[in-house]
Amino acid sequence: MYQYDEYDQKMVETRVAEFRDQVERRLSGDLTEDQFTPLRLMNGLYLQLHAYMLRVAVPYGTLSAAQMRMLAQIARKYDKGYGHFTTRQNIQYNWIQLKDAPDILADLATVEMHAIQTSGNCIRNISSDQFAGVAKDEVCDPRPYAELLRQWSSFHPEFSYLPRKFKFAVIASAEDRAAMRLHDIGIEMVRNDADELGAKFFAGGGMGRTPMIGPCVREFVPADALISYSEAILRVYNRYGRRDNKYKARIKILVHELGIEEFRRQVEAEFAHMHPLDLDPPRAELTRIQAFFAPPAYEPLPDGFDDSDPDFKLWADANLHPHKVPGYAAATISLKPVGGIPGDASAEQMDLIADLAARYSMDEVRVTHAQNLVLPNVRQADLYALWQELDAAGLAPANLDLASDIIACPGLDYCSLANARSIPIAQKLAQRLAPVERDLGELKIKISGCINACGHHHAGHIGILGVDRKGVENYQLLLGGSGAEDVSLAKITGPGFDENGIVDAVETVTNLYRKRREDGERFVDTYRRLGMDPFKEALYG
Amino acid sequence: MADWPRYRDDAAVNEPAVTLEAFLAQPEAVAVRIEPGADVRELVPHLARLKLVEIGFPTYRDGRGYSAARILREEGYQGELRAEGDVLLDQLAYMRRCGFDSFAPAATIDAGKAVAAIGRWPYHYQKAADGLKAGAAPPIWALRHG
Numbered sequence: 001m002y003q004y005d006e007y008d009q010k011m012v013e014t015r016v017a018e019f020r021d022q023v024e025r026r027l028s029g030d031l032t033e034d035q036f037t038p039l040r041l042m043n044g045l046y047l048q049l050h051a052y053m054l055r056v057a058v059p060y061g062t063l064s065a066a067q068m069r070m071l072a073q074i075a076r077k078y079d080k081g082y083g084h085f086t087t088r089q090n091i092q093y094n095w096i097q098l099k100d101a102p103d104i105l106a107d108l109a110t111v112e113m114h115a116i117q118t119s120g121n122c123i124r125n126i127s128s129d130q131f132a133g134v135a136k137d138e139v140c141d142p143r144p145y146a147e148l149l150r151q152w153s154s155f156h157p158e159f160s161y162l163p164r165k166f167k168f169a170v171i172a173s174a175e176d177r178a179a180m181r182l183h184d185i186g187i188e189m190v191r192n193d194a195d196e197l198g199a200k201f202f203a204g205g206g207m208g209r210t211p212m213i214g215p216c217v218r219e220f221v222p223a224d225a226l227i228s229y230s231e232a233i234l235r236v237y238n239r240y241g242r243r244d245n246k247y248k249a250r251i252k253i254l255v256h257e258l259g260i261e262e263f264r265r266q267v268e269a270e271f272a273h274m275h276p277l278d279l280d281p282p283r284a285e286l287t288r289i290q291a292f293f294a295p296p297a298y299e300p301l302p303d304g305f306d307d308s309d310p311d312f313k314l315w316a317d318a319n320l321h322p323h324k325v326p327g328y329a330a331a332t333i334s335l336k337p338v339g340g341i342p343g344d345a346s347a348e349q350m351d352l353i354a355d356l357a358a359r360y361s362m363d364e365v366r367v368t369h370a371q372n373l374v375l376p377n378v379r380q381a382d383l384y385a386l387w388q389e390l391d392a393a394g395l396a397p398a399n400l401d402l403a404s405d406i407i408a409c410p411g412l413d414y415c416s417l418a419n420a421r422s423i424p425i426a427q428k429l430a431q432r433l434a435p436v437e438r439d440l441g442e443l444k445i446k447i448s449g450c451i452n453a454c455g456h457h458h459a460g461h462i463g464i465l466g467v468d469r470k471g472v473e474n475y476q477l478l479l480g481g482s483g484a485e486d487v488s489l490a491k492i493t494g495p496g497f498d499e500n501g502i503v504d505a506v507e508t509v510t511n512l513y514r515k516r517r518e519d520g521e522r523f524v525d526t527y528r529r530l531g532m533d534p535f536k537e538a539l540y541g
Numbered sequence: 542m543a544d545w546p547r548y549r550d551d552a553a554v555n556e557p558a559v560t561l562e563a564f565l566a567q568p569e570a571v572a573v574r575i576e577p578g579a580d581v582r583e584l585v586p587h588l589a590r591l592k593l594v595e596i597g598f599p600t601y602r603d604g605r606g607y608s609a610a611r612i613l614r615e616e617g618y619q620g621e622l623r624a625e626g627d628v629l630l631d632q633l634a635y636m637r638r639c640g641f642d643s644f645a646p647a648a649t650i651d652a653g654k655a656v657a658a659i660g661r662w663p664y665h666y667q668k669a670a671d672g673l674k675a676g677a678a679p680p681i682w683a684l685r686h687g
Contacts, residue, residue, distance in 0.1 A: 005685070007664050007681045007684065007685070008681075010663055010664060011662075011664060011666070011681075014661060014662055014663065017661075018661060022631065035601075035629060035631075038601075038602065039631055121602070121604075151666045151667075151681070151682075152666060152667045154666050155635075155662070155665065155666065156666075156667060156669075157607065157611075157634075157635035157636075157638035157639050157665075157667075157669045158604075158607045158608055158611050158635075158639055158669060159604070159607075160604065160607075160635055161601070161602055161603065161604025161607065161632075162604060163604075227667070235608055238604055238605060238607070238608045239605055239608050239609075243577075243603060243605075273615070274615075277615060277668070277672075277673070278668070278672075279667070279668050279672075281680075281682035282682070282686055284686045285682040285685065285686060288685065288686075
């Protein structure tokens with residue numbers, strides 16, 4: 001994986017020093033809270049309901065064992081002993097004190113990590129496919145391109161006071177495991193007819209209160225123009241994105257209001273102006289970065305392993321992903337135990353996962369947008385031993401992409417924006433559906449505690465949106481969304497439900513699916529075939 | 542303005558900066574003020590007579606002025622480029638990189654602190670207006686590859 005050189009290290013250390021100075025000026029009163037807010041946000045620090053929350057960047061979701069150990073240490077030293085992995089492959093700590101934040105950033109810098117631009121109206125952490133580099137179906141490893149974008153977007157002088165936040169996702173396979181088209185810019189690395197690598201650019205996707213699927217801006221941008229094309233899109237957005245209303249300020253509104261043809265025309269005009277300015281790093285820089293992502297020394301091994309232990313087989317059937325190298329597998333560590341908090345990991349669990357990564361996965365861990373972790377490079381022969389250690393630590397739920405593998409935002413338990421709690425709904429739903437989840441098959445349930453949609457409810461096969469109805473938490477049910485390559489936006493079924501009613505309602509629609517499904521259909525396939533009406537009928541009679 | 546950092550050798554322009562509309566209508570005008578939302582590319586045919594472009598920041602949160610400044614430099618504007626208004630210490634370094642070479646903050650900033658803030662970053666990852674000039678500090682990728 002990528003390793004900092006003296007320049008990268010110096011930039012992160014400079015940022016720590018700058019932020020330490022800014023915190024001191026805030027604490028002494030030199031900076032007003034209004035002046036300080038965007039500065040702390042650009043260092044990942046939010047003011048939440050009970051304390052500050054610090055969001056640490058995990059660039060394209062890749063971590064080393066040493067980095068994971070540091071995340072555990074921070075959880076112990078500065079938080080209450082746990083952290084929360086997010087839908088953008090980052091980790092959040094919910095109980096941080098402002099005075100500690102510079103020290104935490106300094107600790108992170110010792111393992112080549114940071115919280116730069118994990119919040120604020122700037123270019124956020126670049127997300128990617130959790131199986132990047134090991135997936136059988138990728139045309140290339142997308143992470144070098146994500147790293148190129150990470151460096152370009154860090155401390156960007158023109159694009160740090162954008163109308164609103166800006167999120168990139170970069171993938172390199174037809175199967176979309178990163179909700180790419182629900183990002184402000186989605187990039188799919190592709191090969192053209194001449195077998196050259198390039199980037200298919202999508203723009204204007206997003207969730208929030210106005211969900212949109214990003215349309216394609218250009219089918220093929222040569223890899224050597226990745227940065228200048230991104231600059232062109234960002235400049236059009238910075239100049240013309242709406243600033244009169246924060247709820248209409250994302251690029252998706254600009255793309256929608258202009259229409260994709262006019263938006264594309266403006267981007268292409270800006271690109272024609274910017275591309276000749278030599279803004280793109282030379283090919284040698286990409287090559288330098290790619291060297292860090294060269295495949296590790298895989299052994300020649302046969303495919304196949306003993307799965308005679310039925311409990312292990314359940315886990316192996318659910319949580320393994322095919323690896324491009326025979327004899328290896330990518331193993332998902334589910335952070336979704338029934339009754340737990342989706343995405344949470346204790347310091348002890350993080351330490352163990354770091355240890356397992358070192359012993360079984362060539363020192364690598366990945367974070368997924370579904371709030372799970374992945375050991376990407378496990379010898380199949382080691383899977384049983386790995387599973388035993390995970391199981392002993394409560395880290396072996398065999399539920400990847402099943403009903404209890406729920407995405408949920410922190411909700412009203414932590415978040416100052418939330419209208420309703422998300423975590424208890426996730427817990428109750430998991431308890432209700434876990435006994436039948438294998439029969440239900442792939443079912444992606446996603447819960448947000450407010451319309452900002454951090455829990456991706458628009459992209460859930462089943463989505464749940466918490467709202468405030470006259471002071472009482474109320475939950476709307478949505479069906480038919482997807483954040484994958486079959487991307488679609490979920491639709492609301494009708495009137496909402498109370499906390500227990502929503503759990504019953506989800507069971508009602510899954511029961512209807514079990515009655516009406518045809519061979520091989522997932523829940524979302526049956527919904528798409530039948531349409532909303534029979535589900536409404538079952539829910540509201 | 543005397544002790545305020547100005548990154549130019551020539552004398553400060555004291556002509557009043559007129560609105561974009563007035564500037565375009567007055568062939569003798571040499572100083573113009575750009576509000577957020579105005580298209581600075583309208584100035585491109587008139588760069589030769591321009592001595593001062595003052596870009597207004599009614600609030601520091603409005604980042605349109607950064608693009609306006611960088612576009613002017615990309616188009617070859619060599620005159621004074623002044624950031625005026627809600628210009629704060631922590632935004633100076635980025636403004637400088639986008640091509641601003643003078644500053645008129647609404648609230649006083651200590652000149653020594655301003656110089657330190659502008660000089661804080663030893664490197665940068667990307668080209669901006671500073672990458673247009675020969676002899677300017679190259680971005681990190683250029684340092685890596687000579």
